[in-house]
Amino acid sequence: MSGPGASKKGDLPDLLTAAIFIGFGALGLWLSRNLDGGTLSQMGAGYLPRAVSIILIVLGAAIGLKATRSASQPIEGLKLRPLLIITLSVIGFAYLAEHAGFVLASFWLVVAGTLADPGSRLRTTLLLAAGLTAFGALVFVKGLGVQIDLWPF
Amino acid sequence: MKHLKTLSLAAALTASAAGMAHADWPTDRPIELIVAFAPGGGTDVMLRTLAPYLEAELDAQFPVLNRPGAAGEITYTALAQARPDGYTVSSLNTPGFLTMQIERKLRFEPSEICPIARIVEDPGLFVVPANSEFKSLTDLVAYAKEHPGAVSIGTTGVGTDEHLAMLQLERSAGVDLTAVPFTGSNDAKTALLGGHISAIGLNAGEYATADHNSMRAIGQFSEERSILAKDLPTAKEQGYDVIISSERGLAARCEVPEEIRARLADAVDKALANPEFQAQAAKQSVPLSFQSGADWQAAMPARLERYRSIFALMKEGQ
Amino acid sequence: MNTFDLLMLGFSEAMTPANLGFCLIGALLGTLIGVLPGIGPTATIAVLLPITFFLPPLAGIIMLAGIYYGAQYGGSTTAILVNLPGEASAVVTTLDGYQMAQQGRAGAALAVAALGSFFAGTVATFGIAIAGPMLSSFALDFGPAEYVSLMLFGLLAATILASGPVLKAIGMILIGLLFGMVGTDQATGAERLTFGSIDLFDGIEFTVIAIGLFGFTEIITNLERSGSEGVKVAPLTRLWPTREDFRRAWPAVLRGTGIGTFLGILPGGGATLASFSSYSLEKKVSKNPRAFGHGAVEGVAAPEAANNAAAQSSFIPLLTLGIPSNNMMAMMLSAFMIHGITPGPTVLTNQPEIFWGLVASMWIGNLLLVVINLPLIGLWVRLLTVPYRLLYPAILLFCCVGIYSINNRIFDVLLAAGFGLLGYIFRKAKCEPGPLLLGFVLGPLLEANLRRALLISQGDASVFIERPISLTMLIATVVLLALMILPSFRKKREEAFQEEEA
The missing domain is CATH 1.10.287 (Helix Hairpins)
Known part of the structure; x- marks a missing residue:
């Protein structure tokens, strides 16, 4: 043809x-x-x-x-960075939540997760991590009674 | 300051690892109560109701944690891996705890788990729709003799209380019944009311809270009539050797010092004697029946043997 | 007393300041946990259950019911704004709701969802009041054979869901069926497809798959475009729906309400099936089916109405027969039992104030929810203007905590990460995950009921055509199949004619 x-x-x-x-x-x-x-x-x-x-x-x-x-068609834009970083940050969260408590796990998730975005700035990231961790600890763990330790001890 | 904290933490860890914290038990830390079922289920609600009374008896905290899954195996495995310092206890349910030892390869060693006390004994019973022609187990058996396989019994799966009861009745009466598995007793109840199956197995506690105008129990499977169903004849009275009841209690690792387990059992005993708790249990139709851990454990091997023989028969039949 | 008097009795009970207050607390709390992805109403209600011990029976039950339907409202918010279905019934809302949000019509989507839900909730509540007992006898007529026919119909309807090729949709449904089989086989007790892992013993949680395939995948592909800078939502054109939106939405809401009220009564997958089939119906009757999946307002209105109607009517089996139709209703049953009340016909006659008070409070709760949610739309929409680099870590965290909270199991979080990866591959292969989820939900119901039906009939397959309801549904399935095949035939013929003329 x-x-x-x-x-x-x-x-x-x-x-x-x-x-x-x-x-x-x-x-x-x-x-x-x-x-x-x-x-x-x-x-x-x-x-x-x-x-x-x-x-x-x-x-x-x-x-x-x-x-x-059928006619050739490519697979659209493969970029491994976001894929790997998001997946790894979630896996890290899982590990830390079990062994080191919510605070460290949440901090890790936010800090590691923002690395997936090339435009992230350290200062904003740290502030965001602190804010979200505090929010999560208050609303999820204290407020809604999610059964997870806050600290490693 | 920080150093001091780390130091004392390290000291506490070493102490508890060596079993030295023994003397302070149970006041220095909360005692985790792991429940093998999802929040809102019968076992969970019962233990959450009990927890405050245990707290009052022991002057300790009893936070309830839910680790549902694999019919309790996830919880028993977690318990078997916990430090044997008396700060972790779990729910214990039979026949699940026993039947899982028959066929499955378990991730924990059942002999490492020691019952602290039995709290509830809830016999199984068979229930038919209110308009059913079966008034007793004898009626059901007579019909099944003439129509092999035509009597369908709703269960909640293989090896559950209801299924074991059905298998015992088949063996004892020499009839052929059809087990129809459902996702839960509520699904089975719906199918029963819709007339899609002949009978279902329930616990006396579940039956007590069901609508008695639409369904009727025809026999209970305890040694003696349960306090929840005093007018209902047992299978034994009707001439069939069927015994099954669901027992719920607490357990800890066997390596937990004897003294701590005894104090826990004592606290459960006292809490169960509290009229306030009894009133709450009665409202929820929970048939309380205290038994010491030692007695409960002593009764288990015979039951396990009984279930084993039923399972073996089931395998043959397949 | 006639129905009107009883309804008045109900309203007088529900309108006492205390009960009104608990209704409000429940609705607010429900909205909150509905908005937080993964945190379901079941866990919250379980935590609150012991507290209701100290409340009067009706007050406690009103509050818990408020949490339940409040969560339904809140759940659609995340589905529309960030493509995160909190539960099975919200999956369909993501299809067009998220597209509308991307086009700057988030406000319209949220408003249509809220108003559609309110309308459906009102109708279904009065349905419970007037025809509750009748509807429950309809639910009882549904035996295993009827379920098999209904599930077949539902699975076929699922292929309409996707906007891509039908073959891919069927494949995705099949993969969903496989995922649904993971765990202990109910009928034989054998472990299936578990890799021998104890964590898969009870199968996979719906939320784990949904958050993985939708939530995580969405974040990854969004960032892929060019980091967070590339994620730009079209500027908000208008906060409220246009007249055209309303004109197109209201018939969809009507049909959705009807489907939802009926299917909600059925135990198990009722609510999910309702939202899926109402979407499929809209797509079938629409003059412009291509618009679906690209921000069609009917695609939000119909499933939202259906799932809220179903949420209300799922109370019917509990209130009239004392049998809960899903986990949430089982929790409600516990709440009744804590107070020594056994729901069922006896409550209807002996304690009418409980039944009618609850029914009246459901309507009031729905009203409160609309009043709470409409002004909130402005706030939610502003959430989309928060830069994505700040928004996505928050979504990530909420998802992780939500998944963990289902079973308090770290394994579920890891599994969701795996599904995120799988969802990414699906995206690259241009496979839509919607049909997979429906296969996952309906598959186990189909298998279990197929086996039950054949066990009860002792292997006689004619039960499926001998029973009238089952037969009707099988016919409907065949008609639907014909409808799906015919248009493509016709199109081909038209094309052929045109070629001849040319």
Whole structure:
């Protein structure tokens, strides 16, 4: 169909979709490998997970096949900085909240989280962290009774 | 100043690690009461009602923490990992605590958890819609004999009180019933009232607070009639060997010094004797039944064996 | 006494200064926790439950009920302003509400949501008063077979939700179904898809997925554009809805109210299903379905009306049968029981002041909420003018604390971070997360009821067509399917005709 010099084929977002669907389908099949399947009228624990996984794989394959034939489309602007920093700051919060209490965890979350934004300034960040931590301690922990220690001791 | 604080903190930590804080117990720190169920559930409301009375008895603080999940396993695991200094206690529920030892690989060692005191004993019973033709367990069994599998019993899942009761009735009466699992007893009640299932299993406490014009209990599964259902014949009286009741109490790590556990048990005993607490429990239809930790623990192995044999039968039937 | 006298009795009970005060406290507190993402009304009510011990029964219950429907109002605020659905029923509100906010029409979206909710709340409250017992018998007719048909219908309706290709929407629903299966299988007790982790034993919390896929992902993609500087909301054009907005919103509100009142009575996924299906309905009947997902006012009005109507009518099974239809109602039941009151038909006859007082207070509470919320809109909208670099760390913190507070479990926070990552990948693959959430909510209900139905019928699948309600819904599903396929047929034919003419 396409003449010489025409752009490459492959709808990348759709190919990624296919990969996700097939990936989850495969994961579902693997995780339910030891479960009892049963029959339609006497369904075992593994019946529906397997059925859903298989449909997902078929669907993924169909989308993928179509995507390789459609016009090229790129995946929009990938930037790892916000993705990594936000994810890591939340993971850090989780760790600190368990071992060091709310105050330190909240401070870390705000300070680390603002690093995801290239335009952040230290002074504002520290003020913001202090303000939000105080607000959180008062409203969540004291006011609404969220069951979390404030301090590490 | 700061140095001083750090020093005293370090000292306190060493002291408690060595079990030296023993003498001060329970006044120097709050005693955490971990509840294995979400806020608002029966166990949670009961323990939150009890906490202030324990506080008064021991002159200590009892903050309630909820660690719901995995039928209590998350809480028992947390308890087994807590420092054995008497500042962490948890709720303990049977048959869940026992049945989880049968089939599951647990993340804690059940023998490390010692009951402090039983607070509630709430027998199971079977309930049918008010317009049902079953007036007793005998009626239900007779019908099931003629129509194998046609009598459906709503339960709240595999290995729960209701399911164990149903399996015992099947074994004792030699009938074939169909267990229909529901997400909770409220879903089961709705299906019962809608006439979609024949009967459901409930606890006496739940039944006491349900609307008696729309449903009727046909037999209870305790050794003796519960204080909540004095007019309802037990399964034994009707000729079936079915015994199941849900017991709720408190537990601590076995490594907690004997003396501290005894004082806790004593406080529970006194709180339960308080007429004010009794009045509140009666309003919530909680069948109080104190039993010392030692007695409760002594009764557990026989029950575990009973459940084990029921589970084995269930496996065979599959 | 006739209904009117009883209603008057209710109002005289609800209007005492003390009860009015507790209603206000409840509504305010509800709005607050509704606005804070992740902090749900269930935890707050649990904390307040022991306090109600010391209040007269009606006052305590009025306050708790106020928290519940107040949270429904507050929940839509975060959905519209920052794309954060606090609970399942607010997911749909994000689809068009957040778009409206991005276009500078946050005020209009909030006002339509508040007024639509008020209207729906009023209708549903009177529905409870006039037809409560009748409606509850309708709920009882819903057995496992009926649920299966309803869930099938709901899942099909979910594909309409997405504005992208249908195949992707179906795939996302399937992934949602898989997530819904994580945990202990109810029927067999087997652990499924848990990786052997005890933390997944009870499955995944809805809020964890919603905050991960919506909240965290939104923050990451916003920052990606070019740091916080790139996040610019269109300037506020107008605080209130236009006449055109009202004209388009009111039929949607009417339909949403109807759907919500009926589906709210059903235990479990009622409220969620109501908001999802009313959105799908609007998109189907609209002359301009392409506008949905890009700031269509009907897309805010209908689901908001539906979920508030459902919030009110979910009281019906509790008040008339004594059976709570969801966690919140179970908590309300505890509140009744603390005072030794067993809700049900006996309360209706013996203690009418409790039932009618609560019903009247619900209407008053809804009125109070509109009065509180309309002036607040100005304030909320100003929140959008706060620079994003100050706003997003706050959202991040609120989300983390909110998730933790559900089960007091750090694991949930980590899981949400994982869903944030997954949501990011979905964005890059141009997959919309809405259908996934519906699959997640409805899937377990579908599976459980399918098994129950077949257990009860002893494996006979004809139950689904033998029961009238179930059959009706299956027919509706087929009709919907036909409607979905036909337009594309017609379009293709039209295109073919045009080519021939040309």
